[in-house]
Amino acid sequence: MTVPQTHPALDDIRARIDAAARIAHRKAADVTLIAISKTHAAEAITPLIAAGQRVFGENRVQEAAAKWPALREATPDLKLHLVGQLQSNKAEEAVSLFDAIHALDRISLADALARAMDKVGRRIPCFIQVNIGAEEQKGGVAIAELGALLAHARQLDLPLAGLMCVPPADIEAAPFFALLAKLADDHGLTGTPEGGLSMGMSGDFETAIQLGASHIRVGSALFGARG
Template sequence: MGLDEIRSRIAAAEQAAGRAAGSVTLIAVSKVQPDDRVQAVLQAGQRVFGENYVQEAQGKWPGWRAAHPGVSVHMIGPLQSNKARAAVALFDAIHTLDRISLARKLAQQIADQSRNPQLFVQVNTGDEPQKAGILADELPGFLAECHALGLAPEGLMCIPPEDQDPVPHFRLLRRLAGENGLPLLSMGMSADFEAAIAEGATHVRVGSAIFGARDYG
């Protein structure tokens, strides 16, 4: 499909939803993609990328950033508490704040490193026991705990259940964000980003539709 087509579809979805052009940030999900594919997308002007694994991101983005000014790298995968130091050092945004133990680690590292990555709280909109994320009814209390630690999350993130219509989950996330005064919504992936934009997504996470299918070897 490719980057140009995804950009065109995002622009069309913004227009269809009556939203300003450029109001949605495209995060190109580069995890487990061959270097040549990522380099091609960098050369095409994409500057916001998403990674799921701290170690993988550490191995490539410091050098690529030096060669491509203005690159922003977002952590969109589960984050282990013992990787908080590396995550704060490397990422410009963390979309997977999902427990108070991680919040404490991030708060400490943000203070120690004088870095301030943008934070999104992951919400388990489907109440799935196997999935990370704060439950919807626990979100206000969790945000209060984050604020007490000196953290200031700016948005929410969700990954709807694979076997369900994602739209009700996007609407729930938008409602929760509005109720808690959070302006950013990270929702929507390759298969459903246009629906997410219609429901207010500010960040969409698109991987295979840009780069092609991943080879996990």
């Protein structure tokens, strides 16, 4: 058995996840750390793999397709999540390449993903991205339209993993995380396989964990500045 190598940044994040989970009377094992490797070359990713990290996130289909097949051939148990916006015409490629999608935000994309999953013969979990701060420049379904999108996704038998959000920058994230958790409650997702909460990044993941995050998306705290 290969002994995992040490990685100071990863060790620090793991310790902080554990501390935040204990404060919330949760288990650290119930929080999935997604290492956001977008814009970083394979040479920056392999030390994290060697240290035992297995879940990674990319925001562009084309970039992921260029660097991940070789990494996954070397380490077959890696999981890859799409955390960026997805164009409908890239749905089939995304379904073939990724193990989860965090950016389902419109009915047309739900339709494209359903067609792609049927064609590829592979069903992968999808988080519905909510535009939690009602920001025009950001993706995500409007809060008022969340119920309709959920209903449509279920009608298509899409495998739903929960809700995802990116709070507005430079203001306290906690109210937005709490709102996402409330939306999950309001729509009957909490405590079900559809009840995950993808929220929290390098600057606020501890707050997200304390407010119920099941998946946190950490990039700069692991990799440093973007490449």
